[in-house]
Amino acid sequence: MSKKIFITGGCGYIGGGLIRKLLDKGFQVSCLDLMVYGDKAVRSLSNHKNFSLIIGDIRDKKIVNKCLKGVDEIVHLAAIVGDKPCEAAPKAAYDINHNGTKILCELAQENNVQKFIFASTCSNYGISSYDEFAKESSPFNPVSLYAESKIDSENYIKNIANKNFKTFSMRFATAYGVSHRTRFDLTVNSFAYEAFKTNKISVFAADTWRPYIHVNDINNIIIETIQKNNLEENHYTFNAGFTKENFTKKQIVEKLIKHVPSLKVDYIPISNDKRNYKVDFTKIEKFLGLKNEFDVSIGFKEVLDALKSKTIDDKTYINSNLESLTQFFKQNSKKLEY
Numbered sequence: 001m002s003k004k005i006f007i008t009g010g011c012g013y014i015g016g017g018l019i020r021k022l023l024d025k026g027f028q029v030s031c032l033d034l035m036v037y038g039d040k041a042v043r044s045l046s047n048h049k050n051f052s053l054i055i056g057d058i059r060d061k062k063i064v065n066k067c068l069k070g071v072d073e074i075v076h077l078a079a080i081v082g083d084k085p086c087e088a089a090p091k092a093a094y095d096i097n098h099n100g101t102k103i104l105c106e107l108a109q110e111n112n113v114q115k116f117i118f119a120s121t122c123s124n125y126g127i128s129s130y131d132e133f134a135k136e137s138s139p140f141n142p143v144s145l146y147a148e149s150k151i152d153s154e155n156y157i158k159n160i161a162n163k164n165f166k167t168f169s170m171r172f173a174t175a176y177g178v179s180h181r182t183r184f185d186l187t188v189n190s191f192a193y194e195a196f197k198t199n200k201i202s203v204f205a206a207d208t209w210r211p212y213i214h215v216n217d218i219n220n221i222i223i224e225t226i227q228k229n230n231l232e233e234n235h236y237t238f239n240a241g242f243t244k245e246n247f248t249k250k251q252i253v254e255k256l257i258k259h260v261p262s263l264k265v266d267y268i269p270i271s272n273d274k275r276n277y278k279v280d281f282t283k284i285e286k287f288l289g290l291k292n293e294f295d296v297s298i299g300f301k302e303v304l305d306a307l308k309s310k311t312i313d314d315k316t317y318i319n320s321n322l323e324s325l326t327q328f329f330k331q332n333s334k335k336l337e338y
């Protein structure tokens, strides 16, 4: 009998591709999602015999309890994602990101789920030194409610792990690339869009560092973690990415110029976003023995090609850039409170 995997927030940027890969590997998959962005990411799977979609909130104990019958492992993606969206709906964001995670874990234990994989973020490191790579043991310096909600959840998850309930906090790098719900509030994707549309980009704080990861590589990491057996520890914390994929924004722009040689770049030294971190991914690289399938240059090409061929239209950008998302969460903050 194949394992039953329960994904929360599976209708988002990461989830759509993850669910398809899991189904291709023969897993049974169910997904609970509030449909903040609709069901486009999974719509074409509605008749798949091994897939079920439940529309609901991770804070709804009754629904979650029902969803967890017979589940072996959970991948917890549901969240309000990003600094600005969380700021725009702070009460709902903390409640979903932290209290929602607690509810899910409590019910998971009651339902004998064996493994819980939590999507955390390298944003937890916030502002770190230019010279050092952040390791899992490095101090946090969060600069947002988003990161704080993830740190509080990590602490909770670590403490409730036991030999029957193995938990993973995966601090993912910043994603890029095309998915079934492509986001344009992310650096690589939004640079590609602006370069394509206007042949011009504005780059704030070009010397700040960040690790990047293709959305499909995130999914490869999650799937390898699902398949990993004989776990010695009850809880694992991982920086989830690839060490050679740390770049400054300027280095990213140089990669983009190779695809758009006529690009005009306006460098602006200041930025409201104070985050700056380089991250060491040696621990996960050793644990899973995985290499990245994609890199930032491939990501740029992929997004540019999708725009050229109109596989991604302007509407996708308009609905998913940082400004629209922030506005959306501001307008819907009350509705998202539970």
Ligand SMILES: NC(=O)c1ccc[n+]([C@@H]2O[C@H](COP(=O)([O-])OP(=O)(O)OC[C@H]3O[C@@H](n4cnc5c(N)ncnc54)[C@H](O)[C@@H]3O)[C@@H](O)[C@H]2O)c1
Residues within 6 Å of the ligand: 008, 009, 010, 011, 012, 013, 014, 015, 032, 033, 034, 035, 036, 037, 038, 056, 057, 058, 059, 076, 077, 078, 079, 080, 081, 082, 096, 100, 119, 120, 121, 122, 171, 172, 173, 174, 175, 176, 181, 183, 186
């Ligand atoms: N995209 C990145 O760069 C990145 C990087 C690091 C970590 N992460 C983490 O990975 C996870 C997934 O990210 P994503 O980019 O796919 O986000 P996304 O915003 O595209 O998807 C999140 C999904 O969660 C759902 N959701 C929100 N609140 C919910 C609730 N209360 N109940 C049920 N469903 C709810 C939304 O409807 C949406 O489909 C998040 O936890 C995020 O913090 C993402």
